[in-house]
Amino acid sequence: MIQVVVIGSGFAGLWAALGAARRLDELGLTERTVAITVLSAEPFHDIRVRNYEADLSACRIPLADVLDPAGVAHITTEVTGIDADCRRVTTASGETHDYDRLVLASGSRVVKPDIPGLREFGFDVDTYDGAMRLQHHLQELADGPATPAAATVVIVGAGLTGIETACELPHRLRALGVTPRVVLVDHNAFVGSDMGASARPVIEQALSDNGVETRTGVSVAAVGRGGLSLSSGEQLAAATVVWCAGMRASSLTEHLPVDRDRLGRVEVDDYLRVIGVPAMFAAGDVAAARMDDEHVSVMSCQHGRPMGRYAGYNVISDLFDQPLLALRIPWYVTVLDLGPAGAVYTEGWDRMVVSRGVEAKATKQTINTRRIYPPLTRSRSDLLAAAAPDLQARP
Numbered sequence: 001m002i003q004v005v006v007i008g009s010g011f012a013g014l015w016a017a018l019g020a021a022r023r024l025d026e027l028g029l030t031e032r033t034v035a036i037t038v039l040s041a042e043p044f045h046d047i048r049v050r051n052y053e054a055d056l057s058a059c060r061i062p063l064a065d066v067l068d069p070a071g072v073a074h075i076t077t078e079v080t081g082i083d084a085d086c087r088r089v090t091t092a093s094g095e096t097h098d099y100d101r102l103v104l105a106s107g108s109r110v111v112k113p114d115i116p117g118l119r120e121f122g123f124d125v126d127t128y129d130g131a132m133r134l135q136h137h138l139q140e141l142a143d144g145p146a147t148p149a150a151a152t153v154v155i156v157g158a159g160l161t162g163i164e165t166a167c168e169l170p171h172r173l174r175a176l177g178v179t180p181r182v183v184l185v186d187h188n189a190f191v192g193s194d195m196g197a198s199a200r201p202v203i204e205q206a207l208s209d210n211g212v213e214t215r216t217g218v219s220v221a222a223v224g225r226g227g228l229s230l231s232s233g234e235q236l237a238a239a240t241v242v243w244c245a246g247m248r249a250s251s252l253t254e255h256l257p258v259d260r261d262r263l264g265r266v267e268v269d270d271y272l273r274v275i276g277v278p279a280m281f282a283a284g285d286v287a288a289a290r291m292d293d294e295h296v297s298v299m300s301c302q303h304g305r306p307m308g309r310y311a312g313y314n315v316i317s318d319l320f321d322q323p324l325l326a327l328r329i330p331w332y333v334t335v336l337d338l339g340p341a342g343a344v345y346t347e348g349w350d351r352m353v354v355s356r357g358v359e360a361k362a363t364k365q366t367i368n369t370r371r372i373y374p375p376l377t378r379s380r381s382d383l384l385a386a387a388a389p390d391l392q393a394r395p
Contacts, residue, residue: 002034005099009040011301012284012308013105018387019312021070031071038074051131052165054172069380082255084277101315106250108285117223122243142176149226152238157245158186166212167339183213196351206341249286270326272311283307291329313389335364
């Protein structure tokens with residue numbers, strides 16, 4: 001039997017598996033001809049981009065609900081190695097899985113540098129488990145003695161995740177009965193440095209309206225149980241430090257005999273084939289794919305989801321010498337949640353603001369609660385229909 005292995009069950013991995021199942025269906029083939037198997041460390045599809053929110057009850061979807069109806073197998077295991085020459089992957093348990101075609105969609109992780117105390121005392125919202133750990137920590141602080149440090153949260157990294165987390169936390173802390181102090185720290189001169197001049201004033205006003213303090217142009221020197229020190233010499237008493245600075249592709253890309261970009265991603269062609277590695281496709285945060293003639297993909301579900309669908313379609317088409325579909329996405333948007341201050345919606349790679357406040361917030365809520373979810377009906381037809389290699393319109 002032909003073996004297609006998908007590594008990862010995030011936005012790219014899930015849709016690669018379902019896209020492959022759909023393409024098999026289109027070609028009149030079945031899982032008895034081609035076995036599609038997802039290997040992932042957790043038996044869930046996590047809606048990772050919502051980890052800054054307080055209520056994560058709808059953010060962890062059992063893979064059985066979305067893969068079983070489509071005839072896709074899933075094995076909960078951590079992949080530790082890829083042998084591209086032998087077409088084999090190894091796992092932490094010592095098991096091996098041979099493949100005829102592989103889709104690498106193992107995602108990315110937040111990078112925690114070797115700052116004294118950061119790994120021991122720092123938190124993050126990079127994973128569901130990390131977000132839940134932060135949530136439990138905040139509840140414990142709220143239930144304990146009221147001290148300035150217990151009420152203070154420092155978020156490090158004023159990119160998109162850091163801004164969304166900072167804007168949400170004052171409201172979350174008040175709901176726990178805490179009078180909050182939230183401080184956003186970044187080494188750049190401005191918050192939201194990647195968001196462009198059009199959006200920056202909106203973000204700065206939202207941070208001010210939410211009562212978030214900022215420290216820019218500084219870095220973290222050390223983290224302790226009750227506070228941290230900045231490169232400026234300032235000491236901040238804080239029982240909670242949330243690290244949101246810097247992402248890097250899964251270390252599995254380091255097993256491939258190809259160059260990687262500064263984020264650790266491998267280069268793929270327009271069909272999501274890893275350039276220089278036969279029989280392998282890549283999608284999502286591990287892949288640098290051309291979105292147009294000037295721009296490559298960003299680490300986001302906006303790009304990860306269609307990359308997965310196209311990779312799934314193409315991996316089956318490649319097996320049976322069928323035409324492949326080139327992926328190009330002619331538009332780019334960013335919708336940034338600003339907590340009680342609303343949201344900001346930008347279009348284009350220069351991120352020009354087209355809506356803000358309540359209007360943009362409604363768009364963000366639609367994205368977070370509907371647009372990025374797979375069908376949860378356990379219907380094979382619904383799942384395969386949603387896996388079509390089509391580009392969604394702007395939200």
